Amino acid sequence: MSSYRFRKSLVIAFLTSFALVGCGGSGSDSGSDAPPSSGGGATGPSYTPGVFDDPDNFVARCENPRTFNDINGNPYNDQAGSILYENHFLRSWSNDTYLWYNELPDLDPGDYNDPLEYFELLRTDATTPSGNPKDRFHFTYETSEYEQLTQAGISVSYGIEWALVKSTPPRELYIRYIEPGSPADASVVSLTRGVKVLAIDGVDVENGNDVDTLNAGLFPSSIGESHTFTIQDLGSAETRDVTLEAVEVEADPVPIVDVFNTASGNVGYVFFNDHNFVSEDKLVDAMTSLSNNNVTDLVLDLRYNGGGLLYIASQLSYMIAGPTATNGRIFDELRFNDKYPSTNPITGETLSPTPFYSTTSQYSDKYGGGVQLPVLNLNRVFILTTGGTCSASEAIINGLRGIDVEVVLVGSTTCGKPYGFYPTDNCGTTYFTIQFDGANDKGQGEYSDGFTPMNEPIAPGILQNGCYVEDDLSSALGDVNDPMIAAALNYRIDSSCPVLTAVSKGREPAVRAFKVNSSGFQPFDNGGFGSKQNMIRLMTNYTDPFKQGQ
Incomplete structure (x- = not known):
């Protein structure tokens, strides 16, 4: 197994979370100082079009080797090298693991003096059905900053x-x-x-x-x-x-849980803001309360939920649908490029799908592992969405539609990220390149333009039953008079949608391509501003306590 594949112990994927993940730079250095088969010596590796050496021949051969330790106190494996070695690593690694490796340009690493500039070009130029770039999630991060932000849990x-x-x-x-x-x-x-x-x-x-x-x-x-x-x-x-x-700030991932008493039955409401470790117990409490109140429908508010731990999304989906609908069904299945149909190229493990998890995990502080989850046994769920609904939140939509639970979207098109990656450090930079996508029990994925409510004026994504409703920032979250909640409750009665009006000041902007510059902020167009923390939040973490030790 190639040494670079063990340089990250946790998987981060699908766009959005502040989950604690391993990002250490340590690992085996087996093969990292072997000369490349295509050349080497004092001048470094040579380029032959169409020929790709093992990435281990180039990994950690740095222009400026790090002499300090990582956040865990472990030394990096950096050795003396050059920009040419760093570029050759990026070329071979991308060809090996990039989901669309056969769409990459084969560029001579010797023509570029900056690995970041070279890496930026190692992505597909293809577009989605709506005309957006297929790969909008290709970016880099200074490793020391990335370690602080994720592993140290700084928020x-x-x-x-x-x-x-x-x-x-x-x-x-x-x-x-x-x-x-x-x-x-x-x-x-x-x-x-x-x-x-x-x-x-x-x-x-x-x-x-x-x-x-x-x-x-x-x-x-x-x-x-x-x-x-x-x-x-x-x-x-x-x-x-x-x-x-x-x-x-210690954020509450489930700050609002309520029951709306209507003439046609009780409707549960949950504002869910982050798929993190803390959310597991909070969601179990919420679903237990809603079950005890005999809710017949659920409004799940994911309008700002950018993602996080996928196993949390699986548990929540099970609690919504119940055991009969989910028994023996797949919640999400990773698919790598065609070089790896049955094996994870990063970990070497045999690929196995994520089921609908029916019990608590080992990370549950309140309940402990293995406790049966409460269920609502619903065949329909109303999900409130915006462009900030991403990653693990979209996996809920996709997972439920894969088992024929009706997902009614109220709001606007989700962000569109069915893809994931293993953050990979080399020579002080952590690289993010799309390495897999996710599919549901029916094999459905490829929602790169997001999921779109049925009557949205411009409908770029996969259409779902529901209504286009703007996010009105003048309305209180959780209030039945909030336009999104009100539309969900009305649709529940007669499947009708509000009359469309002009775009309000509160409408969420479309998700743009992610690129973190040297100052750590996401530039919007010409000199806009954005947050490097939002970049990390818009990822799904594939850490899976149910599969650990298997």
Whole structure:
């Protein structure tokens, strides 16, 4: 087994989570100093079109070898090498593991002086049926920063999720969600969902050119860091300044659980915001409560859920559908390129599908492992979606439709990421390249344009029953008067949708291609701003406690 394949112990995939994952740079160095078969010596490896050596012949042969240890105190395996070696590794590794390796250009590694520039070109140029790039999730990360952000579990913020409605001047920026108990939730600042941000530390949001200051204010990097925001409250023409100080925020992944009592039965509501380890017990509690209240329908609010642990998505789907619908069925199955029809090329393990898990995992603090999950036994579920619904959240939609549970979407098209990757470190950079996709029990996947409610005016994705409804930031989450919730409840009665209106200020922007620049922020078009933390959050983590030790 090639040594580079053991350099990451946990799989991260499908676009969105702050789950704790292993990203150590240690591992076997077997074969890493072997000369490449295509040449070598003092001048380094040579290029032969169409000939690809084993990536181990080039791995960890660095222009600037790291002499310090990784976050766990282990030394890196770096050896003296060159940019040419680093580029040859990227070429061979991509040809070996990239899902669409036969669509890659075969570029001479010697023609490029920057591995990041070279890697950027090692992706398919093909497009989706809607005309979007098929590969929108090809990016890199400085390894030391990536280790801190994921393995150390650092999540420094004010407790705000931002809605960047327009990313280029004239920009528009709103608060879309406030974490309960966070600095942004404090009474002294009196912030609400839907507040408009006009300036950050004196820099105009709408037309300001100082994007670095905007980024620094939106996404603080250290505890105690403070920034001043000029805001406009909902329904007010006045402006005011508030100062927020960043802390390490412990987010609640399931902050709202409710039961709507209607004339035709009880309807459960769950606002689910993150597929992380903490969410397992929270979801079990929520489903137990809804089961005890004899709900006959469920509104599952995933409008901002960017993904996370896939086994959590499997458990939740089982709790919705129940044992009869899920017995012996596949929730999600990984598919690598045609070189690896039955074997995981990264781990060497025989591929086996993820079932619908019916018990708690070993990571359940409250219940312990192996406890039977509560069930609702529903043959229909209403899921609220936006462009921020991604990854493991989309896997719920796909997994349930694979067993003929009717998924009614209310909102807008999901982000469209049925793909995944193993983050791979080489010489201080962690590379993310699409290596597999996921399919349901019917073999359905390939939803790269997302899932789309049936009557959305521009319908790029796979159509699902339901209604296009804009995310109204002036409405409280969990309120029956929120347009998305109200539409779901009405559709439940007569399968009708609200009359379409003009696009509101609160509409979520479309998901753009992800590329983290040297400062760690995701650039939007010409000088927009975005968060490196959102990049990590928009991934599905394939850590599976049910398969560990098998």
